[in-house]
Amino acid sequence: MLFSITKLAILVQFLSSITWGYSMPKRDYDNKNYFILEFDTSKGSKNLNSFIKENKGIYNFEHQLYGFDDHYIFSINKSHPYNDFLGNYNSDTINHDDGNLKLLKRSGEYEAQYDSLINSVKSIHSLKPKKLSKRLPIQIEDRSIDIVDSAQKPIKDASEKLDINDPTFIEQWHLINAMNPGNDVNVTGLWYEGIFGEGITSAIVDDGLDVDNPDLNENFNAKGSWDFNSNTNFPKPRLFDDYHGTRCAGEIAAVKNGQCGVGVSYKSKVSGIRILSGTITASEEAAAMIYGLDVNDIYSCSWGPTDDGRTLSAPELIVKKAMVKGVQKGRKDKGSVYVFASGNGGRNGDSCNFDGYTNSIFSITVGAIDYKGLHPAYAEACSAVMVVTYSSGSGEHIHTTDIHDKCTAIHGGTSAAAPLAAGIYSLVLSVNPNLTWRDVQYVSALSAVPVNEDDGNYQITALDRKYSHKYGYGKIDAYQMVKFAEKWQNVKPQTWFYSDFKEVNEAITKDPSDDNKVIKSVININKEDLKLMNFDKVEHVTVTVNIESKLRGAVGVRLISPFGVISDLATFRHLDKSGQGFADWTFMSVAHWGETGEGDWTIEVFSDPEVDINEVNFKNWQLRLFGQTIDADKAETYDITKDYAKIRRDKLEELKNKPKPEEKPKPEEKPEEKPKPEDKPEEKPKPEDKPEEKPEEKPKPEEKPDKPEDKPEDKPEDKPDTPEDTDEPGQNKQYTNDHTGQYFMAIAVVGFIIVIIMMRYHKTPGSSRRRRREEYEFDIIPGEDYSDSEEGEDDDDEDSLDLGNDRRAPNKSNNQSRNSDEARDRLFDEFNAETLPDYEDDMFIIDDDDEHAKNPPQDQKLQEGSTLGSSYKPTEAKS
Numbered sequence: 078m079l080f081s082i083t084k085l086a087i088l089v090q091f092l093s094s095i096t097w098g099y100s101m102p103k104r105d106y107d108n109k110n111y112f113i114l115e116f117d118t119s120k121g122s123k124n125l126n127s128f129i130k131e132n133k134g135i136y137n138f139e140h141q142l143y144g145f146d147d148h149y150i151f152s153i154n155k156s157h158p159y160n161d162f163l164g165n166y167n168s169d170t171i172n173h174d175d176g177n178l179k180l181l182k183r184s185g186e187y188e189a190q191y192d193s194l195i196n197s198v199k200s201i202h203s204l205k206p207k208k209l210s211k212r213l214p215i216q217i218e219d220r221s222i223d224i225v226d227s228a229q230k231p232i233k234d235a236s237e238k239l240d241i242n243d244p245t246f247i248e249q250w251h252l253i254n255a256m257n258p259g260n261d262v263n264v265t266g267l268w269y270e271g272i273f274g275e276g277i278t279s280a281i282v283d284d285g286l287d288v289d290n291p292d293l294n295e296n297f298n299a300k301g302s303w304d305f306n307s308n309t310n311f312p313k314p315r316l317f318d319d320y321h322g323t324r325c326a327g328e329i330a331a332v333k334n335g336q337c338g339v340g341v342s343y344k345s346k347v348s349g350i351r352i353l354s355g356t357i358t359a360s361e362e363a364a365a366m367i368y369g370l371d372v373n374d375i376y377s378c379s380w381g382p383t384d385d386g387r388t389l390s391a392p393e394l395i396v397k398k399a400m401v402k403g404v405q406k407g408r409k410d411k412g413s414v415y416v417f418a419s420g421n422g423g424r425n426g427d428s429c430n431f432d433g434y435t436n437s438i439f440s441i442t443v444g445a446i447d448y449k450g451l452h453p454a455y456a457e458a459c460s461a462v463m464v465v466t467y468s469s470g471s472g473e474h475i476h477t478t479d480i481h482d483k484c485t486a487i488h489g490g491t492s493a494a495a496p497l498a499a500g501i502y503s504l505v506l507s508v509n510p511n512l513t514w515r516d517v518q519y520v521s522a523l524s525a526v527p528v529n530e531d532d533g534n535y536q537i538t539a540l541d542r543k544y545s546h547k548y549g550y551g552k553i554d555a556y557q558m559v560k561f562a563e564k565w566q567n568v569k570p571q572t573w574f575y576s577d578f579k580e581v582n583e584a585i586t587k588d589p590s591d592d593n594k595v596i597k598s599v600i601n602i603n604k605e606d607l608k609l610m611n612f613d614k615v616e617h618v619t620v621t622v623n624i625e626s627k628l629r630g631a632v633g634v635r636l637i638s639p640f641g642v643i644s645d646l647a648t649f650r651h652l653d654k655s656g657q658g659f660a661d662w663t664f665m666s667v668a669h670w671g672e673t674g675e676g677d678w679t680i681e682v683f684s685d686p687e688v689d690i691n692e693v694n695f696k697n698w699q700l701r702l703f704g705q706t707i708d709a710d711k712a713e714t715y716d717i718t719k720d721y722a723k724i725r726r727d728k729l730e731e732l733k734n735k736p737k738p739e740e741k742p743k744p745e746e747k748p749e750e751k752p753k754p755e756d757k758p759e760e761k762p763k764p765e766d767k768p769e770e771k772p773e774e775k776p777k778p779e780e781k782p783d784k785p786e787d788k789p790e791d792k793p794e795d796k797p798d799t800p801e802d803t804d805e806p807g808q809n810k811q812y813t814n815d816h817t818g819q820y821f822m823a824i825a826v827v828g829f830i831i832v833i834i835m836m837r838y839h840k841t842p843g844s845s846r847r848r849r850r851e852e853y854e855f856d857i858i859p860g861e862d863y864s865d866s867e868e869g870e871d872d873d874d875e876d877s878l879d880l881g882n883d884r885r886a887p888n889k890s891n892n893q894s895r896n897s898d899e900a901r902d903r904l905f906d907e908f909n910a911e912t913l914p915d916y917e918d919d920m921f922i923i924d925d926d927d928e929h930a931k932n933p934p935q936d937q938k939l940q941e942g943s944t945l946g947s948s949y950k951p952t953e954a955k956s
C-alpha cells in the first residue's frame with residue numbers, strides 16, 4: 078500500500094510535469110470567463126472535490142494556479158446563467174484593480190448553487206485578458222561615443238586585466254565612462270576582485286530572451302525560464318519586436334566572449350519569463366512573479382501600467398499574493414528580489430506612485446540617470462523610488478546585446494536602468510547570499526550615492542541619508558554597494574502597524590474661499606500602539622486614501638512624518654482628467670525609513686490652484702507602517718488579506734480586559750534595540766533631539782477622536798487566524814504540499830489530468846485570438862534622447878517639488894510639455910490598439926531575417942524604433 082502511494086505520488090508528479098509543468102490548456106477568451114477559486118484546503122481537498130463534482134459542466138476545472146496550493150482555475154461558458162454568481166464579472170464598469178469579485182447572493186432558482194459556492198470557496202478572482210506594456214522608449218538614430226584616446230585608459234586596463242575582447246565593450250560607458258568619468262556603475266574594482274555574480278540568477282520577466290544568442294547562451298538558466306505567451310519552456314523572442322527582454326538580459330549577463338559587450342555581472346545567470354508578447358491574465362502574471370522560485374533570485378521587471386500620465390493601476394490581488402509568496406519563500410526563504418523600472422512617463426507628468434507595481438513595498442523601484450549623470454526627463458519620480466542607475470539621455474544610450482546575434486547601441490528608458498540594477502544586485506547577492514529581500518533594500522538605501530544634490534529636493538531622512546523623489550537615495554555605486562553588503566548583518570524580521578481608517582470628510586469646493594485650501598488630517602501613533610504590534614523601526618510607509626474628485630490629476634497628496642520628512646504621494650498630473658478620484662488607492666514611500674513611527678503623521682490634500690474647476694472630497698485614509706520587529710521571536714508571517722488594524726484593536730481589547738501584568742500580548746520592554754554589530758551609517762541622528770518631534774504621548778491609544786470603526790477595508794472578510802505557515806518552504810512545485818489531504822488531492826488530480834488531457838485533445842488550436850489592446854499600450858517617448866537631459870531638467874525644475882515652500886505648480890511648464898505630449902499622442906495614435914497587428918499572425922513570427930519585408934506599412938514607425946534597422950555595427954576598438 079505504502080509503495081503504491083509513493084508510486085502514485087511519483088506518477089502524479091510526472092504526469093503533472095508533462096501535462097502542464099506549467100503548461101495550461103489553451104484559453105478561449107471569446108467564449109469563456111476564467112476565474113480563480115481559492116479553497117480552504119486545510120482539511121484536505123474535500124471542498125475542491127465536491128465543488129468540482131457538483132458543478133460539473135458548469136464551472137469547469139482548468140488547472141491549479143502555479144505556485145499556490147489552494148488556488149484553482151476554472152472556466153464557465155459566458156452564456157451560462159451561473160455567471161451571475163461571479164457577481165459583476167460581465168460588467169464593463171467593474172473596477173478590476175484587484176480583480177477580486179464579490180459573490181452575489183441570489184435567491185430562488187439558483188440559491189442552492191450559490192450556497193454550494195459560498196460554502197466551499199474562500200475567494201474568487203476574475204481573470205480578465207490583458208496585455209502589459211514594456212517600458213519602451215523609441216529611439217531614432219545611432220550615435221557612438223567620441224572617445225578621446227587618453228580617456229580610454231581605464232577601458233584598456235580593464236580589457237587587458239580581464240581579457241575582455243568584446244568589440245563594443247569600449248562603448249559600454251555605463252560600465253566604464255571614459256567621456257564623463259565617474260558617471261558609470263563603478264564595477265571594475267569588483268571584477269578585479271573576482272566578483273562577477275557567479276551563482277546568482279536574474280529572471281527577465283519580459284518579452285523573451287534570445288537563448289540561442291551566443292552572447293547569452295552560456296549564462297542562460299533554463300530551469301528558471303518559461304514562456305507564458307507560447308506555453309513552452311523556451312522563452313524565445315518570437316515576434317518582430319520581441320527584443321526588449323534580450324537587451325535587458327545582455328546588460329546583466331552578456332558573456333565575455335568576443336561578441337558585443339559584457340554584462341555587469343557577466344558570470345551570473347539569466348532566465349527568461351515571457352509574458353509581454355500576448356494576451357495573458359492575472360493567473361499567468363502571478364505565476365510569472367514566482368516562476369522558478371527555487372532557481373531565480375532576482376526578478377527584473379521593465380514593464381507595468383501605461384505611462385501616459387493618466388493611468389492609475391495596481392496589480393491584481395492574486396499578483397500581489399504571488400509577490401508576497403516570493404518574498405517569503407524565494408531564495409530559500411530569504412525572499413526574492415523584485416526590481417521594477419520606475420516608468421518612462423516623466424514627460425507626461427506621470428509618477429510612479431500611480432503605478433501599483435513600482436509602489437509595492439516588495440519591489441525595489443529604480444529610476445534613471447544618463448551618461449552625464451543628469452536626470453532624463455522621461456524618468457518618473459515618486460516617493461517609492463529607491464535608487465537610480467544609468468540609462469539613456471543626453472544623446473547616449475545603453476549598449477547591449479540584441480536579438481539576431483546582434484548588438485544594439487540604443488537601449489534605453491528606465492527599462493534599461495532596472496536590469497542594470499538587477500545585475501548589480503547579482504553581484505551583491507553573490508558576495509552575501511544571506512541578505513533577505515529587506516536587507517537588500519537597506520543596503521540599497523544606505524550605500525547609494527546622492528547625485529545632483531542641488532536638483533533633486535533632497536531631504537535628510539532619519540537614516541541620516543539624503544532622499545530625493547527623483548533620485549531616491551542616490552545612484553548605485555556597485556563597488557560601494559557590494560562592499561557595504563559584504564558586512565551587512567540581517568535585520569530583524571518584518572512587522573507592520575495598520576492604523577484605523579481615519580474619517581476626514583472634508584471638501585474643497587468651487588467657493589473662492591477654498592482656493593488655497595489644504596485639508597489636513599493627523600494620525601497619531603504612540604509607543605504603546607507600536608509595541609502592541611512588536612514594531613520597532615519604520616521601513617516602508619503606505620497610505621491608503623479615499624478621495625473623490627472631478628479631476629484626479631489636479632489633486633495633490635503629501636504625507637509629513639513625525640520626523641519632518643515629506644513624501645509627495647500624489648503629484649499633479651495634467652493629463653489625468655479622470656473623475657474617479659482615488660478609491661482605496663495605496664501610495665508608498667521609502668523616505669521615512671529609519672523613523673520610529675511614533676508621533677503625528679499628517680496628510681495634506683489640496684487642489685492645483687491653477688485649476689479652478691476642481692472639487693475634492695477627502696473622505697478617509699489609513700496609514701500602514703512596515704518595519705523591523707522589536708522581538709524577532711514574535712515575528713509573524715505577513716498575510717496580505719488580513720485586517721491588521723482589527724487585529725491590533727483586538728489585542729488592545731484583550732490587554733484591557735486582562736490587566737494581569739504577565740499577560741502575553743505585551744512584548745516586554747527592550748530598553749535598547751540591539752545595536753547592529755558594525756559600522757552601519759544607520760545610526761541615525763536620534764530623532765529625539767529633532768525639534769519637531771512631539772514627545773507627547775497619549776496614554777490611551779484607541780480612544781482618540783478618530784472613529785476606530787473599521788472602514789472600507791480592502792479585504793472584506795476577516796479570515797480566521799489560521800496558522801500562517803500553510804506554505805512550506807521551497808514547495809513551488811505542484812503537489813508537494815504537506816497538507817494532510819495531499820493523498821486525496823493526488824487522486825483528484827489524476828482525474829483532472831485525464832480530463833485536461835482529453836480537453837487538450839478536443840481543443841481546436843488557436844481558438845483564443847482576442848486581444849484587448851485598449852487598456853494597455855506601448856510606452857513611447859518621442860525622440861527624447863536627442864537633446865541633453867538638462868533641457869528636460871529645466872522644465873522639471875520648474876515643476877518639481879519645492880518642499881520648502883508651497884506645493885508645486887506643474888502647469889507652468891505646460892507649453893513645453895504640451896508639445897511633447899502632442900508629439901507623443903500623435904505617435905501613439907499612429908499605432909494604437911486598432912492598428913496594432915495581431916502578433917500571433919504568422920507574418921510576425923521571427924524565424925528568418927527577412928521579416929522587414931513582411932511587415933505591413935503601418936508598422937514602419939514601430940520598426941524604426943526596434944532594433945531591426947538599427948543594430949549596432951561593431952566597430953573596432955580604437956586604441
Ligand SMILES: *[C@@H]1O[C@H](CO)[C@@H](O)[C@H](O)[C@H]1NC(C)=O
Nearest residue numbers: 105108109153154155156157
Ligand atoms: C456555450 O453555451 C452556448 C449556449 O448554451 C452553446 O451554444 C455553446 O456551444 C457553449 N460554448 C462552449 C464553449 O461550451
Ligand SMILES: *[C@@H]1O[C@H](CO)[C@@H](O)[C@H](O)[C@H]1NC(C)=O
Nearest residue numbers: 263265266267526554556557
Ligand atoms: C569606486 O570603486 C573604487 C574601487 O574600484 C572605490 O575605491 C571607490 O570608492 C568607488 N566609488 C567611487 C565613487 O569612486
Ligand SMILES: *[C@@H]1O[C@H](CO)[C@@H](O)[C@H](O)[C@H]1NC(C)=O
Nearest residue numbers: 508509510511563564565566
Ligand atoms: C551566512 O550565514 C551563515 C549562517 O547563518 C554564516 O555561517 C555565513 O558566514 C554567513 N555568510 C555571510 C557571507 O555572511
